[in-house]
Amino acid sequence: xxxAKPRVLILGGNFAGLGSAQEIRKYAGDSxxxxxxxxxxxxxxxxxxxxxxxxxxxxxxxxxxxxLEPLHDIGAGFIQxxxxxxxxxxKRVDYVPSERPGAAPTSTTYDYLVVALGNRLxxxxxxxxxxxxxxxxxxxxxxxxxxxxxxxxxxxPIAIGSARFSQGDGAKGLAPYPGGSIxxxxxxxxxxxxETMLACATxxxxxxxxxxxxxxxxxxxxxxxxxxxxKVVGQLLDIASGMGFxxxxxxxxxxRLTADGVEFANxxxxxxxxxxxxxxxxxxxxxxxxxxxxxEGFIITDLLMRxxxxxxxxxxxxxxxxxxxxxxxxxxxxxxxxxxxIAKDMKRLTAEQADEAxxxxxxxxxxxxxxxxxxxxxxxxxxxxxxxxxLGHIPYMLKMQYKNLFFxxxxxxxxxxxxxxxxxxxxxxx
Numbered sequence: 001x002x003x004a005k006p007r008v009l010i011l012g013g014n015f016a017g018l019g020s021a022q023e024i025r026k027y028a029g030d031s032x033x034x035x036x037x038x039x040x041x042x043x044x045x046x047x048x049x050x051x052x053x054x055x056x057x058x059x060x061x062x063x064x065x066x067x068l069e070p071l072h073d074i075g076a077g078f079i080q081x082x083x084x085x086x087x088x089x090x091k092r093v094d095y096v097p098s099e100r101p102g103a104a105p106t107s108t109t110y111d112y113l114v115v116a117l118g119n120r121l122x123x124x125x126x127x128x129x130x131x132x133x134x135x136x137x138x139x140x141x142x143x144x145x146x147x148x149x150x151x152x153x154x155x156x157p158i159a160i161g162s163a164r165f166s167q168g169d170g171a172k173g174l175a176p177y178p179g180g181s182i183x184x185x186x187x188x189x190x191x192x193x194x195e196t197m198l199a200c201a202t203x204x205x206x207x208x209x210x211x212x213x214x215x216x217x218x219x220x221x222x223x224x225x226x227x228x229x230x231k232v233v234g235q236l237l238d239i240a241s242g243m244g245f246x247x248x249x250x251x252x253x254x255x256r257l258t259a260d261g262v263e264f265a266n267x268x269x270x271x272x273x274x275x276x277x278x279x280x281x282x283x284x285x286x287x288x289x290x291x292x293x294x295x296e297g298f299i300i301t302d303l304l305m306r307x308x309x310x311x312x313x314x315x316x317x318x319x320x321x322x323x324x325x326x327x328x329x330x331x332x333x334x335x336x337x338x339x340x341x342i343a344k345d346m347k348r349l350t351a352e353q354a355d356e357a358x359x360x361x362x363x364x365x366x367x368x369x370x371x372x373x374x375x376x377x378x379x380x381x382x383x384x385x386x387x388x389x390x391l392g393h394i395p396y397m398l399k400m401q402y403k404n405l406f407f408x409x410x411x412x413x414x415x416x417x418x419x420x421x422x423x424x425x426x427x428x429x430x
Contacts, residue, residue: 180383202369
């Protein structure tokens with residue numbers, strides 16, 4: 001690498017990390033050196049794990065994508081290591097190489113830093129999860145659920161829902177739309193619970209084990225999936241109620257899981273043989289207490305994804321305080337901003353070209369079984385005026401083809417992708 005070029009170090013190589021590397025190279029060209037550090041050399045494609053599980057396919061075989069080749073293609077370096085510490089004043093990152101156990105701790109430096117580490121899924125905070133819980137948040141857990149459904153599930157009641165989210169205060173005062181705000185969320189992201197309950201009900205019917213009346217979906221919030229907007233959620237709840245699903249809100253948090261069900265912090269409980277849980281999403285421990293972090297450890301940024309005290313530090317994806325809900329589509333929006341901002345510093349873009357602040361849009365496509373899906377596009381939670389819900393075969397096709405296109409393009413989505421999806425889901429399907 002050229003010593004004369006500023007070094008951009010990206011922590012994390014999943015959607016936000018790989019996307020940031022690609023967007024920085026796209027806009028800043030060869031004016032910077034780029035290095036990504038991650039504990040694993042692959043991207044975990046989380047959104048389609050539920051579809052694999054309920055179609056009786058092992059997600060471990062299909063839901064990962066190598067990131068070494070995409071990074072090589074753009075001339076970016078890769079370090080396989082577990083980040084253990086960050087010193088933003090010294091511009092130093094400490095890590096332990098993770099390819100084989102026993103590696104010696106080491107460190108590296110940077111000129112620009114992009115924190116795109118995602119989060120820790122705090123299953124370890126949920127009493128009884130290891131013994132009695134299931135989830136679809138990664139391939140290992142997804143395959144464990146598939147095996148349980150195929151071999152151990154006896155046909156009893158099912159509970160699906162979220163633990164309470166510990167958000168932090170790093171996005172207070174930001175207004176992405178006139179009169180709007182980054183809201184306070186009680187669950188990190190509830191598209192997956194809604195998707196899972198609908199797909200699970202279809203699976204029950206296909207297996208001759210019952211239907212939606214066996215499933216209770218729960219939320220710590222007053223309204224499940226509130227980021228989709230009250231109108232959209234109202235439509236979804238009307239549909240779910242008509243199908244026979246049971247719904248519990250304001251559970252406050254999960255107190256514990258037992259062999260018989262779920263106990264909640266508000267004193268209520270629900271009987272369940274199968275408990276599919278979505279946990280609190282927390283930052284990596286070493287981020288808490290840093291001068292760039294908020295009260296929980298999420299990285300503070302403005303709507304141009306820069307930390308106000310350390311302007312060469314950026315964040316994108318779930319590790320950013322402004323990312324609420326913790327949703328891949330919002331992280332994707334942020335990676336383009338990061339790329340343009342670093343390109344502006346390198347004099348490759350003007351302020352007029354680069355300074356387009358984040359206006360989050362919730363895009364969510366969820367498999368509901370029988371080759372159908374729901375499609376949501378909404379910005380109302382942040383102060384916008386859009387709430388769209390569509391259901392049918394075309395949203396399902398979009399969900400499946402997006403994954404195929406993502407893998408074929410090595411993570412480089414075409415600029416027309418979202419526009420094409422909108423047209424297909426909102427115009428053609430209608």
